[in-house]
Structures are given as C-alpha cells and as structure tokens.
Amino acid sequence: MKKELIQLQHISKSFDGNMVLDDLNLTIHENSFVTLLGPSGCGKTTTLRIIGGFERPDEGKVIFDGQDITSLAPNKRQLNTVFQKYALFTHMDVAENIAFGLKIKNKPSNYIKDKIKYALKLVNLEGFEHRMPDSLSGGQQQRVAIARAIVNEPKVLLLDEPLGALDLKLRQDMQYELIRLKNELGITFIYVTHDQEEALTMSDHIVVMNQGYIQQEGSPEQIYNEPENAFVADFIGDSNILHATMVRDELVNILGTDFVCVDKGFGENNPVDVVIRPEDIELVPRGKGTLPGVVTNVIFKGVHYEMDVEAGGYEWLVHSTRLNEVGSEIDISVDPFNIQVMNKPESEDEKALSVEDA
Amino acid sequence: MFTNRKTSFVMSSPYLAWALIFIIVPIGMVFYYGLTDTTGAFTFENIASIAQPEHSKALWLAIELALISTLICFLLAYPLALILARNKMSSDGILTTLIILPMWMNFLLRTLSWVTLLENRGVLNSILGALHLPQLYIINTPAAIVVGMVYDFLPFMILPLYNSLAKIDDAVINAAQDLGANKLQTLWHVILPLSLPGILSGVTMVFIPSLTTFAISTMMGGSKILLIGNVIEQEFTLTYNWHLGSGLSLVLMVFIVINMVVSMISDQGED
Numbered sequence: 001m002k003k004e005l006i007q008l009q010h011i012s013k014s015f016d017g018n019m020v021l022d023d024l025n026l027t028i029h030e031n032s033f034v035t036l037l038g039p040s041g042c043g044k045t046t047t048l049r050i051i052g053g054f055e056r057p058d059e060g061k062v063i064f065d066g067q068d069i070t071s072l073a074p075n076k077r078q079l080n081t082v083f084q085k086y087a088l089f090t091h092m093d094v095a096e097n098i099a100f101g102l103k104i105k106n107k108p109s110n111y112i113k114d115k116i117k118y119a120l121k122l123v124n125l126e127g128f129e130h131r132m133p134d135s136l137s138g139g140q141q142q143r144v145a146i147a148r149a150i151v152n153e154p155k156v157l158l159l160d161e162p163l164g165a166l167d168l169k170l171r172q173d174m175q176y177e178l179i180r181l182k183n184e185l186g187i188t189f190i191y192v193t194h195d196q197e198e199a200l201t202m203s204d205h206i207v208v209m210n211q212g213y214i215q216q217e218g219s220p221e222q223i224y225n226e227p228e229n230a231f232v233a234d235f236i237g238d239s240n241i242l243h244a245t246m247v248r249d250e251l252v253n254i255l256g257t258d259f260v261c262v263d264k265g266f267g268e269n270n271p272v273d274v275v276i277r278p279e280d281i282e283l284v285p286r287g288k289g290t291l292p293g294v295v296t297n298v299i300f301k302g303v304h305y306e307m308d309v310e311a312g313g314y315e316w317l318v319h320s321t322r323l324n325e326v327g328s329e330i331d332i333s334v335d336p337f338n339i340q341v342m343n344k345p346e347s348e349d350e351k352a353l354s355v356e357d358a
Numbered sequence: 359m360f361t362n363r364k365t366s367f368v369m370s371s372p373y374l375a376w377a378l379i380f381i382i383v384p385i386g387m388v389f390y391y392g393l394t395d396t397t398g399a400f401t402f403e404n405i406a407s408i409a410q411p412e413h414s415k416a417l418w419l420a421i422e423l424a425l426i427s428t429l430i431c432f433l434l435a436y437p438l439a440l441i442l443a444r445n446k447m448s449s450d451g452i453l454t455t456l457i458i459l460p461m462w463m464n465f466l467l468r469t470l471s472w473v474t475l476l477e478n479r480g481v482l483n484s485i486l487g488a489l490h491l492p493q494l495y496i497i498n499t500p501a502a503i504v505v506g507m508v509y510d511f512l513p514f515m516i517l518p519l520y521n522s523l524a525k526i527d528d529a530v531i532n533a534a535q536d537l538g539a540n541k542l543q544t545l546w547h548v549i550l551p552l553s554l555p556g557i558l559s560g561v562t563m564v565f566i567p568s569l570t571t572f573a574i575s576t577m578m579g580g581s582k583i584l585l586i587g588n589v590i591e592q593e594f595t596l597t598y599n600w601h602l603g604s605g606l607s608l609v610l611m612v613f614i615v616i617n618m619v620v621s622m623i624s625d626q627g628e629d
C-alpha cells in the first residue's frame with residue numbers, strides 16, 4: 001500500500017445554514033490519481049477548496065503528510081491548484097504567469113527561465129512565452145494554468161474540472177496529456193469532474209459524491225462493476241435499476257420473478273435495489289429465459305443495438321450486437337454474476353431514522 | 359446599410375445638436391477670445407501672460423494642491439474600495455448610501471459646512487477646547503482647500519476604484535495565494551495592476567476638478583489664496599477681461615489634455 005498523504009477527517013462545512021459537506025472522511029495516497037465525481041452542487045469544489053486552504057471547515061481536520069494543516073494559509077501549503085475557471089493573470093504574459101510562483105519564492109532567474117521552457121514543452125506550448133492570456137484559446141489557457149501550477153513542483157496538484165470548457169477532441173487529447181504528466185512528474189493528482197467517462201478513463205481511485213456524502217470509493221472497475229447503491233449505478237453509465245426484494249441469500253425477486261444471483265448477506269425478504277448493465281442482459285427465444293418480454297424500440301448505435309424491452313411492467317434497456325426486431329417476443333436472461341444487489345441509498349431520512357433507533 | 363446610417367443620424371441628431379451648442383461652440387469661443395485682443399486682432403499675449411508671476415504662482419499652487427488632494431483621495435479610497443469590493447458584503451445599497459448620499463447635497467453647501475466646522479471659532483475648535491486640546495487654525499490656508507477638495511471629490515475616486523476592484527475574479531486572487539503569494543504580494547503583484555484602469559480614471563476625475571476649482575478655494579481659502587481657477591474667474595467676473603480669462607483657460611486645458619493622454623497611454627499599455 002502506498003503512503004497516506006492527505007487525510008480529511010470528519011469534515012463538515014455549511015454555507016448560510018446549508019450543509020454542503022457532512023462528516024466527510026477521505027484518505028488520499030501518494031502518487032495516486034484520485035477523482036472526485038458527482039453531480040453539480042454535490043460539494044466537489046468545496047472539498048478541493050478545503051484541501052487547498054481557501055475554505056476553512058466548520059468541523060474536522062485536514063492532515064497533510066502527518067501534519068494538521070486545517071488552519072494553514074493557502075500560500076503555505078505544498079500543493080497547487082488548477083482552478084475551474086483557469087484564473088490566469090490577465091495583466092501578465094504566458095511566461096510571467098508561469099514564473100509567478102517561482103518569483104514569489106525568489107528563485108534565481110536562470111532557474112526560472114529553464115523552468116518556463118521546460119513547462120511550456122511539457123504542455124506543448126513552446127513559443128507561446130510572450131502571448132497574453134486573452135489571446136489564447138480555452139485549451140491553451142488551460143494548459144498555461146497547468147504549467148503555472150506544475151513548475152512549483154507541488155506534492156499534490158488539485159484540478160477542478162480542468163477540461164470542462166473544452167470540446168470533445170481537445171478534451172481527450174488533454175486527458176492523455178494529464179495522465180502522461182502525472183506519470184512523468186510523479187505527483188499526486190486530485191481531480192474533480194462530473195463526467196463519469198473522464199473519471200473512469202483517468203483515475204486510479206474514484207470517489208463518488210452526492211449531496212455532501214461519499215457514496216462509494218474504489219477503483220474504476222469496482223465503481224463500474226460493483227456499484228454499492230442505485231445512485232452510483234445510475235451516475236456511472238446507463239443502467240437498469242430496479243426495486244427488488246432479497247428473498248434469501250443468492251435469490252432475488254425482481255418484478256415478481258425470482259432471479260438467481262451471487263450476493264449474500266442482505267437478509268431475508270428485505271427491500272434492495274438491483275442494477276443490471278444493459279450489455280449484461282441476454283435476449284433469448286421465448287421459454288428459454290427467466291422473464292418474458294416484447295421489444296418495443298430499436299436504435300442502431302454503431303457498435304451495438306440499443307433496444308427497449310417491455311417486461312414485467314418495466315422498460316428494460318438492452319445493448320446487444322444481435323438485433324431483435326421491434327415486436328419480437330423474447331425472454332430476458334441474466335447471468336447470476338451480472339446481477340448487482342445493493343442496499344437502498346443512504347439518505348437524510350434514513351440517517352435521521354437510524355439516529356432515532358440508536 | 360445606407361438607411362441604417364440615415365436612421366442613426368436622425369436618432370442621434372438631438373445629441374449632436376446638444377454637443378454642438380453646449381460643447382463645441384463654447385470651446386470655439388474660448389479659443390477665439392483666448393487668441394485675440396480687444397480689437398479682435400490675433401495675439402498670443404493672453405496665453406503668454408501665464409508667465410506673469412501672479413499667474414504662474416496661482417497655476418503651480420493649483421497643480422500642487424490638486425496633486426496632494428488626488429494622492430490623499432487615492433490613499434483614503436483604495437482601502438475602502440478594496441474592502442467593499444472584496445468582502446461582497448456591500449450590497450450596492452450600502453455602497454450607494456455611503457458614497458452617493460453626500461453627493462445629494464449641493465457641493466457648495468457641503469463645502470460651506472466645512473467652513474463652519476474648521477473656522478477658528480468653529481465646531482471643531484469648540485470640541486477641541488472642551489477637551490482641553492490645542493486649537494486647530496487651519497481655515498484660510500492651503501490645507502483647508504485640500505480638505506475641501508478631498509471631501510468633495512472623494513466619491514469620484516471611490517466609485518471607479520470600486521468598479522475595477524469588484525471586477526477582479528476571486529479565483530485570480532486565490533490563484534496568487536495558491537502560488538505562494540502573501541496578502542501584501544497579492545496586493546502588489548495582482549490586485550494593484552489589475553485595478554489600474556480604475557486608478558487612472560479615479561485620478562483623472564479628482565485631479566481635473568481639483569485643478570480647475572475656484573469655489574472651494576474661495577470658500578476654504580477665504581479669497582486670500584488664489585488658484586488658477588480663481589484668477590480666471592476674476593478675469594471674467596471682476597475685470598471683465600474675457601480675452602485674458604480665455605487665454606489662461608487654454609493653458610489650463612493643456613494640462614488637462616496632458617493628464618488625459620497620460621492616463622490613456624498607460625491604460626493601453628496594460629492590455
């Protein structure tokens with residue numbers, strides 16, 4: 001296991017009586033690429049600002065390399081931020097922007113010159129030294145912001161939706177560049193996005209947040225294949241999410257039909273959520289599957305067909321390379337291994353209830 | 359295109375007429391009077407008369423006092439504007455009340471109230487006397503004129519400063535801190551240069567009326583201290599020498615134009 005670099009311990013933060021983060025705990029390991037993922041307003045930026053020192057938590061501690069830095073000023077922290085809106089200094093040219101942090105630290109001018117050259121090369125902006133930020137495209141400004149941060153050789157780089165303003169092509173290019181940078185520089189990245197694909201592509205470790213709570217954290221594969229609740233399943237890609245009842249271990253009742261599954265430990269006759277990825281559903285001839293249904297809609301998507309199937313009173317989303325025409329009467333069949341059983345999501349109400357029970 | 363230009367000309371004609379009657383014509387008249395003598399013959403004498411000791415003394419004193427009050431206004435206004443702009447607590451309501459309210463009062467009245475305050479037996483000295491503190495004999499001195507200028511023109515400094523400071527994105531200031539700058543370094547390397555346009559227009563808007571005023575110097579200086587504005591005023595209202603008054607006005611205009619050109623150039627140098 002890698003060394004623990006940053007720990008957020010019991011962080012709570014509210015703005016004007018609005019709870020934005022509630023008892024948040026998070027550990028970030030050295031040299032990892034950690035992504036905070038969640039819908040708009042879930043507290044990603046606030047978490048990042050607390051790590052950066054721009055926001056003071058109401059409760060809880062920020063530990064950096066074993067030291068409590070909760071009330072340390074941002075300019076004293078060994079990390080740098082790439083802000084959501086770039087925040088370049090418009091009165092300075094590209095070279096001056098990049099040199100800012102080094103000049104503040106009184107580095108010798110030869111060193112600064114070398115660093116500017118090196119950083120511009122790293123972000124593929126050689127020759128842009130004397131351009132003003134206003135004359136650059138969004139992607140170029142973005143890369144200047146990254147160069148400005150990395151020349152300071154921070155232990156940790158915080159990036160707040162750094163690719164949010166870019167078009168798809170540039171976005172993908174930048175994703176590769178960032179991963180390359182991370183590998184070349186060996187610094188820890190804490191990355192914020194609300195784009196699940198970006199998170200799955202880039203991260204070692206994903207933290208899914210909603211309404212100030214961490215819903216699940218783990219590797220991209222874990223998050224995608226084994227979502228712990230309906231929120232995570234829904235947020236990470238298209239899914240069939242259904243209310244179901246756990247009959248007993250390894251048997252779950254979905255829409256009145258019993259399905260064999262592999263999950264245990266959810267009790268007997270307990271309400272649960274079930275997620276089944278569209279690519280994990282097989283359409284088989286009538287009588288050969290578990291649940292009878294009718295294909296109601298088909299769209300060709302290039303790699304696969306996207307089909308809607310009406311079965312058991314629910315509209316199932318199915319991805320398959322084999323076409324079943326609209327109106328086909330088929331059965332739905334799912335490999336037990338591909339049925340993901342989850343507890344109902346943690347909600348404010350439930351929290352309140354469990355407190356009353358205790 | 360043609361019709362567009364035609365409509366825009368028709369639409370703007372009242373303003374063009376207004377500008378012609380109330381701006382172009384008076385300036386033309388100042389030039390005419392300033393460059394002629396009583397017989398209507400062309401002369402540079404009115405302008406050259408700035409070299410007379412009493413005129414040049416009044417001009418230099420006016421420039422000196424205008425510079426001092428501009429500097430004081432800047433030093434007072436910048437911290438206030440910075441606090442108002444950065445803390446965002448200033449809903450525009452508070453700002454308006456703070457800054458615009460005194461401007462509702464006629465500026466002659468406002469200046470006059472300072473006379474009452476600063477008079478040798480005025481309000482300030484009664485309070486100082488009651489507290490057994492030394493008296494302040496300041497009325498009828500250049501210092502009193504500066505007090506009047508600062509009080510009257512301070513809002514013209516605060517507003518443009520506030521506007522340009524409020525435009526600076528919090529993220530940019532956070533970025534400076536993030537890169538290791540402390541508060542003072544952030545102010546010096548980021549906030550100050552980014553607010554330069556506001557500084558320039560604030561300086562212009564305080565310097566020019568301070569340079570040309572005659573009302574403030576008359577009231578606070580007790581008619582004993584003559585600024586160039588007073589000299590010009592007297593040429594028009596006492597000695598009725600419009601030619602000389604206009605000639606001196608032209609000299610003053612040169613200084614105003616210099617001030618504006620300088621601020622325009624430094625503003626462009628920024629972008």
Ligand SMILES: Nc1ncnc2c1ncn2[C@@H]1O[C@H](COP(=O)(O)OP(=O)(O)OP(=O)(O)O)[C@@H](O)[C@H]1O
Nearest residue numbers: 015016020038039040041042043044045046047194
């Ligand atoms: N300075 C502030 N004052 C008041 N409310 C704030 C402040 N900063 C954030 N909030 C509120 O806190 C909540 C979380 O904000 P945050 O910026 O952390 O969201 P986010 O996850 O980064 O969203 P997005 O994806 O849109 O950037 C929002 O409801 C927001 O309105």
Ligand SMILES: [Mg+2]
Nearest residue numbers: 044045046084
């Ligand atoms: Mg955000």
